[in-house]
Every structure is written in C-alpha cells, then in structure tokens.
Amino acid sequence: MTIKIGVVMDPIESVTYKKDSTLAMLWEADSRNWQIFYLLQSDLYIDSGEPCARMTRLHPKQDPQKWFEFGEETQAPLANLDVILMRKDPPFDMNFIYTTYILDRAESRGVLVVNHPQSLRDCNEKVFATHFPQCCAPTLVCADKRRLRAFAEEHEDVILKPLDGM
The missing domain is CATH 3.40.50.20 (Rossmann fold)
Structure with missing residues (x-):
C-alpha cells in the first residue's frame, strides 16, 4: 500500500x-x-x-x-x-x-x-528555546523597550525577532 x-x-x-x-x-x-x-x-x-x-x-x-x-x-x-x-x-x-x-x-x-x-x-518556538539556555546565546524575551536597549548595549551584537514572525 x-x-x-x-x-x-x-x-x-x-x-x-x-x-x-x-x-x-x-x-x-x-x-x-x-x-x-x-x-x-x-x-x-x-x-x-x-x-x-x-x-x-x-x-x-x-x-x-x-x-x-x-x-x-x-x-x-x-x-x-x-x-x-x-x-x-x-x-x-x-x-x-x-x-x-x-x-x-x-x-x-x-x-x-x-x-x-x-x-x-x-508552544512558540522562540519562547520554547528558553527552556534550554545552555544551548542558546544570551536571550531576552520581553516587551520593555528600555530593557531591550540595555540588553543590546550589554551584548552589542544582537538579533531582534518578533515572537510571531521570522
């Protein structure tokens, strides 16, 4: 079959x-x-x-x-x-x-x-990845623009992605 x-x-x-x-x-x-x-x-x-x-x-x-x-x-x-x-x-x-x-x-x-x-x-794939921090680069999930800016300043080379897109 x-x-x-x-x-x-x-x-x-x-x-x-x-x-x-x-x-x-x-x-x-x-x-x-x-x-x-x-x-x-x-x-x-x-x-x-x-x-x-x-x-x-x-x-x-x-x-x-x-x-x-x-x-x-x-x-x-x-x-x-x-x-x-x-x-x-x-x-x-x-x-x-x-x-x-x-x-x-x-x-x-x-x-x-x-x-x-x-x-x-x-299960949002981007949020799910936070269950495995040992496998990821430093990651921040939030909606606070000040916190995002501080994270970007601290880590310099960052990638920003929306939770609902590519």
Missing part, C-alpha cells in the same frame, strides 16, 4: 532549494514512492464537519532549476491521507491558528499530523 502524504507549506516557488528542509523531506518521500500532495493554508476547509482540502499531486525533483512539477488537482477529505506534515513557516497569525483547527479535525479522523496542531498553538 502506497503512503499518501500531504504537506501544508508556503508556496513552493518561494522555497530556497539549497537549504529548505521541507524539500529534503519531499525528496525522501518521493524516493519511497509515496504519493505527495501539496497543500496551502488556503486549500484547507471544513465541509459539513469534514476536514477537506484542494490537494495537488506534487513531484519533487532534485534539480535546482526545476525542483517540482504539479500533477492532478483534486478536492478530497483530509482523511484520505495517511500523514500530513505541517511545514508552514510563521507568521503565527490567525490564519495559522485556523489551519491548526482544521488539522485537529483531520487528526480526529485518524490522520497522523506532524507537527501536532495543539502543540503548534501552545
């Missing part, structure tokens, strides 16, 4: 060929002859309680000039898939939240969803 895998991701045209881990996962799935279905957040919907999507067959290629081809497009219940990979990058906005709600419904229908939708809502 062939595994059917759906991948919720950013537009594939925006993928950075040399470093995108989702693309590496797609190549591996293809090497195993799995059926791969490409999904955008806007493709997901719930129809009369059934989580569904517009799914487009995807054929990934290991060619930096043309790293994918699209196949047939269908509308189908997400329960037709064995696995869904949630690979959408931030921003962590309401569309992201709504996507996790639909993926929760797919999970309740027996689909393995990776990354777990509830965990994506509960």
Whole structure:
C-alpha cells in the first residue's frame, strides 16, 4: 500500500532549494514512492464537519532549476491521507491558528499530523528555546523597550525577532 502524504507549506516557488528542509523531506518521500500532495493554508476547509482540502499531486525533483512539477488537482477529505506534515513557516497569525483547527479535525479522523496542531498553538518556538539556555546565546524575551536597549548595549551584537514572525 502506497503512503499518501500531504504537506501544508508556503508556496513552493518561494522555497530556497539549497537549504529548505521541507524539500529534503519531499525528496525522501518521493524516493519511497509515496504519493505527495501539496497543500496551502488556503486549500484547507471544513465541509459539513469534514476536514477537506484542494490537494495537488506534487513531484519533487532534485534539480535546482526545476525542483517540482504539479500533477492532478483534486478536492478530497483530509482523511484520505495517511500523514500530513505541517511545514508552514510563521507568521503565527490567525490564519495559522485556523489551519491548526482544521488539522485537529483531520487528526480526529485518524490522520497522523506532524507537527501536532495543539502543540503548534501552545508552544512558540522562540519562547520554547528558553527552556534550554545552555544551548542558546544570551536571550531576552520581553516587551520593555528600555530593557531591550540595555540588553543590546550589554551584548552589542544582537538579533531582534518578533515572537510571531521570522
């Protein structure tokens, strides 16, 4: 039996060929002859309680000039898939939240969803990193501009990131 895998991701045209881990996962799935279905957040919907999507067959290629081809497009219940990979990058906005709600419904229908939708809502990746300070550069999470300025002055070479973006 062939595994059917759906991948919720950013537009594939925006993928950075040399470093995108989702693309590496797609190549591996293809090497195993799995059926791969490409999904955008806007493709997901719930129809009369059934989580569904517009799914487009995807054929990934290991060619930096043309790293994918699209196949047939269908509308189908997400329960037709064995696995869904949630690979959408931030921003962590309401569309992201709504996507996790639909993926929760797919999970309740027996689909393995990776990354777990509830965990994506509960665990901000930037805040989660603070659980492992021994693995991180000095880190400050706050909304106080004076504290941020003092931190930047103390450490000089800093990176500022919003909690809900890249």
